[in-house]
Amino acid sequence: MSSHRYHQHFTVSWDQLHRDVRELCHRLIERDFKGIVAITRGGLIPAALIARELNVRLIDTVCIKSYDHMDQGGLDVMKGVDHDGDGWLLVDDLVDTGKTARKVREMLPKAHFVTVYAKPEGRPLVDQYLTEVAQDCWIQFPWDMGIAYVEPLVDQVKR
Numbered sequence: 001m002s003s004h005r006y007h008q009h010f011t012v013s014w015d016q017l018h019r020d021v022r023e024l025c026h027r028l029i030e031r032d033f034k035g036i037v038a039i040t041r042g043g044l045i046p047a048a049l050i051a052r053e054l055n056v057r058l059i060d061t062v063c064i065k066s067y068d069h070m071d072q073g074g075l076d077v078m079k080g081v082d083h084d085g086d087g088w089l090l091v092d093d094l095v096d097t098g099k100t101a102r103k104v105r106e107m108l109p110k111a112h113f114v115t116v117y118a119k120p121e122g123r124p125l126v127d128q129y130l131t132e133v134a135q136d137c138w139i140q141f142p143w144d145m146g147i148a149y150v151e152p153l154v155d156q157v158k159r
């Protein structure tokens with residue numbers, strides 16, 4: 001699968017991400033978790049923010065890689081966990097095709113799986129998510145961006 005499948009961009013600022021994660025936490029507050037398993041690397045920042053809101057101190061990782069920028073390759077699991085996820089909150093930044101989620105679900109079938117963003121193909125694999133995003137939309141996360149100079153419009157258009 002490649003970058004050809006993406007025709008739109010959805011840019012998420014740090015501020016937006018923080019507000020979205022806090023909103024997701026409102027929907028998790030009634031539950032008690034033994035700990036959080038973050039799916040690296042994208043799940044690490046949401047997991048840290050959720051841990052702060054829900055006062056969770058025990059945090060583990062499943063280390064897995066699927067994409068090189070927009071190009072999806074084979075799944076490479078570098079680290080798992082030694083339990084089935086019972087009582088644990090499993091966190092990733094997003095679910096896209098669901099390939100990563102399917103693999104991690106096999107590893108932790110009893111975990112409560114949440115993502116901040118979800119695309120239609122992957123959505124059925126998670127228990128909860130905050131915002132749905134179109135399948136052909138690439139979510140641009142704040143950790144992949146920087147602040148850059150933008151030329152005045154007259155120079156862009158008239159030069």
Ligand SMILES: O=P(O)(O)OC[C@H]1O[C@H](OP(=O)(O)OP(=O)(O)O)[C@H](O)[C@@H]1O
Nearest residue numbers: 040041042065066067096097098099100
């Ligand atoms: O539903 P899928 O099509 O499997 O895509 C979703 C996964 O892809 C991204 O991770 P990536 O493999 O790019 O690694 P990263 O988290 O280290 O950026 C993202 O963080 C999800 O984990």
Ligand code: HPA
Nearest residue numbers: 067096137138139140141
């Ligand atoms: O839309 C996306 N944005 C960032 N990383 C991703 N990994 C899979 N899909 C995406």
Ligand SMILES: [Mg+2]
Nearest residue numbers: 040041042043
């Ligand atoms: Mg990831």
